[in-house]
Every structure is written in structure tokens, then in C-alpha cells.
Amino acid sequence: MSERASPVTQPEEQHHPDEQHDEHESTADDADEHDSDATTEPTPTPVTTGAESVVRALENAGVEYAFGVQGGAIMPVYDALYDSEIYHVTMAHEQGAAHAADAYGIVSGEPGICLATSGPGATNLVTGIADADMDSDPLVALTGQVATDFVGNDAFQETDTVGVTTPVTKDNTFSSEPDRVGSDVSEAFALAREGRPGPTLVDLPKDVTNAETDREPDDPRVPDTYEVQERADPEIVTAAAERIENADRPAMLLGGGVIKGEATDVCREFAIEHEIPVITTMPAIGAFPEDHELAMEMAGMHGTGYANMAITHCDTLIAVGTRFDDRLTGGIETFAPDAEVIHVDIDPAEISKNIHADYPLVGDADTVVSQLAEAVDSSPKATKWRAQCQQWKSDYSMAYDAPKDEPVRPEFVVEALDEATSDHAVVTTGVGQHQMWACQYWTYTEPRTWVSSHGLGAMGYGLPSAIGARFAADDDQEVVCIDGDGSFLMTLQELSVAVRENLDITVVVLNNEYIGMVRQWQDAFFEGRHSASDYGWMPEFDKLAEAFGAQGYRIDDYDDVADTITEAIAYDGPSVIDAHIDPQANVYPMVPSGGDNGQFALTEDQL
Amino acid sequence: MSPKRGLEGPPPEERPTPAGRRNEQGIRIDPEVEATHEPRRTVISALVEHEPGVLAEASGLFSRRQFNIESLTVGPTTDEDRARITMVVEEPDPGIDQIKKQLRKLVPVISVRELAPDAMRRELALVKVDAERPDQVAAVADMYGAKTVDSSPETATFEVTGARQKIDAAIETFSQFGIREISRTGTTALARGTAETAGPGSATEVSSAETANQAQTYTQTQTDD
Numbered sequence: 105m106s107e108r109a110s111p112v113t114q115p116e117e118q119h120h121p122d123e124q125h126d127e128h129e130s131t132a133d134d135a136d137e138h139d140s141d142a143t144t145e146p147t148p149t150p151v152t153t154g155a156e157s158v159v160r161a162l163e164n165a166g167v168e169y170a171f172g173v174q175g176g177a178i179m180p181v182y183d184a185l186y187d188s189e190i191y192h193v194t195m196a197h198e199q200g201a202a203h204a205a206d207a208y209g210i211v212s213g214e215p216g217i218c219l220a221t222s223g224p225g226a227t228n229l230v231t232g233i234a235d236a237d238m239d240s241d242p243l244v245a246l247t248g249q250v251a252t253d254f255v256g257n258d259a260f261q262e263t264d265t266v267g268v269t270t271p272v273t274k275d276n277t278f279s280s281e282p283d284r285v286g287s288d289v290s291e292a293f294a295l296a297r298e299g300r301p302g303p304t305l306v307d308l309p310k311d312v313t314n315a316e317t318d319r320e321p322d323d324p325r326v327p328d329t330y331e332v333q334e335r336a337d338p339e340i341v342t343a344a345a346e347r348i349e350n351a352d353r354p355a356m357l358l359g360g361g362v363i364k365g366e367a368t369d370v371c372r373e374f375a376i377e378h379e380i381p382v383i384t385t386m387p388a389i390g391a392f393p394e395d396h397e398l399a400m401e402m403a404g405m406h407g408t409g410y411a412n413m414a415i416t417h418c419d420t421l422i423a424v425g426t427r428f429d430d431r432l433t434g435g436i437e438t439f440a441p442d443a444e445v446i447h448v449d450i451d452p453a454e455i456s457k458n459i460h461a462d463y464p465l466v467g468d469a470d471t472v473v474s475q476l477a478e479a480v481d482s483s484p485k486a487t488k489w490r491a492q493c494q495q496w497k498s499d500y501s502m503a504y505d506a507p508k509d510e511p512v513r514p515e516f517v518v519e520a521l522d523e524a525t526s527d528h529a530v531v532t533t534g535v536g537q538h539q540m541w542a543c544q545y546w547t548y549t550e551p552r553t554w555v556s557s558h559g560l561g562a563m564g565y566g567l568p569s570a571i572g573a574r575f576a577a578d579d580d581q582e583v584v585c586i587d588g589d590g591s592f593l594m595t596l597q598e599l600s601v602a603v604r605e606n607l608d609i610t611v612v613v614l615n616n617e618y619i620g621m622v623r624q625w626q627d628a629f630f631e632g633r634h635s636a637s638d639y640g641w642m643p644e645f646d647k648l649a650e651a652f653g654a655q656g657y658r659i660d661d662y663d664d665v666a667d668t669i670t671e672a673i674a675y676d677g678p679s680v681i682d683a684h685i686d687p688q689a690n691v692y693p694m695v696p697s698g699g700d701n702g703q704f705a706l707t708e709d710q711l
Numbered sequence: 712m713s714p715k716r717g718l719e720g721p722p723p724e725e726r727p728t729p730a731g732r733r734n735e736q737g738i739r740i741d742p743e744v745e746a747t748h749e750p751r752r753t754v755i756s757a758l759v760e761h762e763p764g765v766l767a768e769a770s771g772l773f774s775r776r777q778f779n780i781e782s783l784t785v786g787p788t789t790d791e792d793r794a795r796i797t798m799v800v801e802e803p804d805p806g807i808d809q810i811k812k813q814l815r816k817l818v819p820v821i822s823v824r825e826l827a828p829d830a831m832r833r834e835l836a837l838v839k840v841d842a843e844r845p846d847q848v849a850a851v852a853d854m855y856g857a858k859t860v861d862s863s864p865e866t867a868t869f870e871v872t873g874a875r876q877k878i879d880a881a882i883e884t885f886s887q888f889g890i891r892e893i894s895r896t897g898t899t900a901l902a903r904g905t906a907e908t909a910g911p912g913s914a915t916e917v918s919s920a921e922t923a924n925q926a927q928t929y930t931q932t933q934t935d936d
Contacts, residue, residue, distance in 0.1 A: 710722055
């Protein structure tokens, strides 16, 4: 259908990093700029149907890829897509389409697009949409719908998609006018990326997309009622700056908003200039280089001991773009209990939602941290505190034993993968123990290289997100999916897509034949009763991969690790490593649900 | 357990612990200014785009986020593209703050305001009572300024308007005759004088709402009757 090759074989990079910096200022004017190359091309043919108007809206917004699955009610849109330059990736399942589009959005900074038909197509998208909603990922979902005459009659493949997705979208629309349908899609695109990003959905009844119209879609623009505050109140900025200057134990807490708001550089500069230890939340992994001495890495339930000590004992917490999720805070009463909180967020509703903000700074992360940087005249005198943080880094080192005659430790596999890939390799994961090891033992240094299901915790996210990430990443960025056996089993049908599209991705299944995180909790809190968590048997994932036409590998002991990984990474196409790890390995440190971050357990008997 | 199921380092009991604490609303507990917010009843007015699904979106928000809502009314405004949602909520201050901010986040919501305690609040109730003692029933109706809407040999139905407390009182008094059915509209409200309720030009109160989280003493809002 399209003459465009898949990205692995494309000589040109799909995205230039510079393009991503203006995502927040981007307006309709910028959308024109994206198309500036296209001015030499022939003028596009006028639209004749609602469906063509939908596709034109995507083209005008600069969309290059879409992920989806065909079906009855969405057929008119797919028919219009047939003539478009937009490269459509047919996924095996709609959940895969939503996750792939979500990951595309994380890595590129531009909204990912997913399509599905009505009824089951739309409901299958819901997990991916909910994931994007929890993680504020820019995503546009286009769903087919039965013809408007049939809506409400329980027609074949009818679901109230707008009703089902209202709680998990930033905004959604039932598009009922052929003359409006393209503009509805433009607006959904603009809303997905502006302000705090999130998923939007446009429900497209078949008669509307089939209908004749010559209306070109409006430029992508948010509705007038949608207001975003860019700059924070200067008075509060001044007060916060004063607090930072006088802090004895300052710490920065970077959240996912730092990456989404393109505030990585300004946050790094600020922390380094004022020598403030930096803690990250899970979505912010990569916002601060983990090999820097100020890096305390991730805090929270499975955060590092030193991050949890720093966040518990700081007296000034500069929190940027975080919503203080319960997996980060643990029990509210013991969360940074001595700290005055400076909270920067673009969404006013996050201010004082979970943790009271002493200095509420509503605005764009990049803008507000720049305001703060300008207002802070002298660095806090915190020599003792910094030394204390370094001491914690050595007291609570993440080192582990790996006796060569024992089963392979998962941490070792993660470190070997990190070793075998470049600094800007993209890591995607499923959800569970493997995800935590991927957080803890890979040293991230760049934003948009960590792709995971944070808030929703959707198992099965890893493989489809690796596919989406592959389309957004540069050619020289490796894409590695660190998965668990349970997570991989949920969406492994998407291997067919990776093979069909010849995508250069490496899936490493940390296989312990358990739903490992549940097993760990059962050992700790349910007297070791392994109810429905002990598979005791798993398919041979390397052979399964080969049946799909991917390259399969297997790791059983330490001697296999380095060579297998090198070979799999070097393979130009999809490969799967079935890494049989120590089935008893657990994730530590651990703060039990609602616990005190400073009292993290290092071993099971400390829980 | 073998050490491979854990990490090395000082155990929890050997670690220093900070002296401070936060309350359940995430506010640092300052021994000198104890800030515990008690629920209070207030009226929030929102101007919204008059389009399908807005009411569902707003009410879905309340149930999803467990906001305690007492009544919710919706009706058109002078601008046919706009509707006004008026709700009475009972929450501690941080909750009220969240309601306002979360409502404002809904794309079809144009503006959100919490009304001042002296705002005009009115509710309408239809009260159907047994009409066995018509004179006494009429006297009670008169006392509350209730209008007769319908009467039959067995029943009389009155329309009572006023603040919630007045309607509560009227219903209480009517109950001596035997109430067959009642229907209440829920509170609708407007700001007094030149103050704007929630207009197209009025921003949400977010900036001032931030300060609402600071320790303050609030009194139960009074009705205006």
C-alpha cells in the first residue's frame, strides 16, 4: 500500500532532535512549518469525503505513522489512508496498536496515532488509552462507529466508545458532522500535545466518514476554553528561590513532566550549578544522567536506598512535573516530612492534590525552572548534606552477588544489555519484577530512552511499545525490550508485526516461570501461598520466536550471557532471547505499600 | 533467606528518622499551627459548553474521584451555546480546591467559581400531601409562601421555593398531614450584585485556590434567608 520502507532500512532519520524542542510552543503555525518541505510537492487533491478529511487532518498535523487494525466501521478511513503518505502499521491486536502509538509519542514527543474499528476494536484500545492517560502521553485514537442511524440500537459491533473512554481520555468526541469530522481530528491532535499531554479520541460513525464533503479540516488548534499557564507567579518564584538559597538539605525531584516539557537541559543545569542531589520518578528516568555524582536515581517502592534516604531527609524539595503517585510517596505522613515543597506543574490540579505545595508554581516546566534559575542568586550551603548523600550512595549500594555456579541473576542480564548497547538505546518494558530491574540496573543518561507503563502498570506493554519506539527512534538507536515471561505472553502476537515490518528490536525475556512480582508479594505477605502465580512451565520463547520468523536465542547460565546478547543486538531484525534467570530472585530495596520510604527493606525479613 | 534475595546495608532500625510528619491531606504538621480541614458545604458554579455528554463528564468526575456531592443542577443560559452547572458539595478545603481544578480541566468547561457564602441560593420543591385537613394544609402552605399547583379530593400539591433550609423546614411541617411524594430540584445559585458567578471572562480561581490550602479557619457557610 505504501512505497515507503520501514524505518530500519530508511536512510534518512525520521526525527531530528531539534524538531522536538518546540512542542510546547507549537501551534497551528508550526504545523505549517512542518509541512514546509511539502510546498514544492503538488497541491494535495481536495477532499471529497469525511474519511478523506480525517486523513488530511492527520497529514496536516505532520503525522508520519499510524498504528491500527482494520474493521467494518473504520473501513472508510482505511480506504482514504490507502492513498496517503502516512505509513500505516497493521498490528495484531488493538491493544498493541494503542501501546505502539503511546511509545511512539514518548520517544518522538509528537502524538502517536492509533486506529481501530467500533465495538471490540475500540474496547481493545482502552488499556492503551488508559495507560497514556495515567502517564500523560500524547496519543490520538480514532475509532470507527456504527452509522449514526444505528447508534443507540445495540447494533452489530456497537459500543458507547465515548462513554467507555471518558474517564481515561483527556478529551473525546463523537463526530457527527461530515463537515466537522476533519476539524474534530485536528483539534484532538492539538489537545493531545498541548499543555499536559494526554490521550484524545474521536469516534467516527461510518456514515459520517462515508459522507461527501469538500470541507478541508481546520488547522490543529485547541478550543478557546482550553487555557495553559506558561509562566509561574513571579512572587512565588522569588519566595521559592529564597527558600532554595537558604536550604540546608535541598533535593530535586524530577517527574515525567520534565521530559514531556523538554525541561531536561534546564533542570540538569540548575541541579549541577547549585549542586543539588537529583531524585527521579520512574517516568522521569533519563531526565538526569544516572552516572552523575548528584544522581540519586529513582525513589519510591523499589527506588534506590539512597534516593529514599535523600527524599526522606531533605528540607527543601524542588519537585518538577510529578503527580506524587503513591508508589513514589509511600505513606503520605512520612513522605519528605521535614521538607518545604516547591511544586512546579503545568496542571494546577496536581498542585496540593497528594502532597501540599508550600510554593505552588503552575506553568510549563522549562519556563518555570528557567524562572527559578534566574531568581536563585546563590547556591545553598549544603556541603554536609551532599556528603551525606554520597555516604548513602555507598551505604545502600545496589551491588549484588553473582556466583557463577548458580542460576543467572536478572540484574546481571540487564547490566550486560546496557553494556552491549549505546548510551541512547531505547529500553521498553512490560510490568513486574523485570521492569524494576530494568529501572535499577540500566544506567540511563538520555531522556526519551525509557519507555514503560508507569501509572497503569499494564503487563504486555513491552513488545508493542518496542515496535512503536522503533518507528520513532533514530536508526542508530538500538531498541531493547526487557520483558517478563508473564508480560511477554500477554502480547507476543505482535512479534508477527515486528517480523513483517522487519523491525530491528531485541526482546529479552527475563524468564522465571512466575508472575514474579506477585510471587514476591505472596512470599512476603501471603505466607508463601503461590496462588495463580506459579506457572511452572512456559513455552520455549526462542523457538516460538523462530516460528514467527524472528531470531531466537536462549540463555541458561552466565557463560551464555555476553555472547548471546552481542549476537542478538547485532542481528538486523527482530530477535528474542529467552533468558532463564534465578526464579527466586526478588526486587529490593522495597517500601511496602503505604510504608515509610526511609524504612525501605533490603531483605525480606526487614519487611 | 540467602543474601541473594536482598541487598547489603544498614537495616531500618539503624537509620536516622526525621522528626516531622504530614497529615492525611499531605500537609506538614506544624505543631504551632495545626491544620486539619473539616468538611464544609459550598456552592460551585460552572459555565460549560452546551453539548452532549458534559453533564455525564462532570458527574463521572465526581464519582470517579469520590467527591462528596449533595446536589447538581444544570440549565441553559442566555447564550444558547452555554449551560450552567450548579453543584452543592461538602468537602474539606483541599477537596473543594480539587473539585474546582479537576472540573476546570474538562475541555468543555469554560469557567468554574466557588460562590461566596452570601450568594443567592434557591431550590424548588413539589410536595404532594394528603388533603384531609385542607384548612390546616393551606395555613402551612401560606406560612412558607407555597403555591398550590394541583389539588384533588385526596391530595394537594404545593410548590415551595427558597433556600435548602426553608424547604427542609416546609417539608418537615407538611409531614404532619402525610406526604405522598416529593420532588426537589437541587440548589441553583447566583452571586450577588455585580459579582460574576462564572462567566465567559472569569478565570478559574486556581491562583487564589492555592492559598486555600494554607492553614485557615473556615466557618460553615450561612444561607441567605
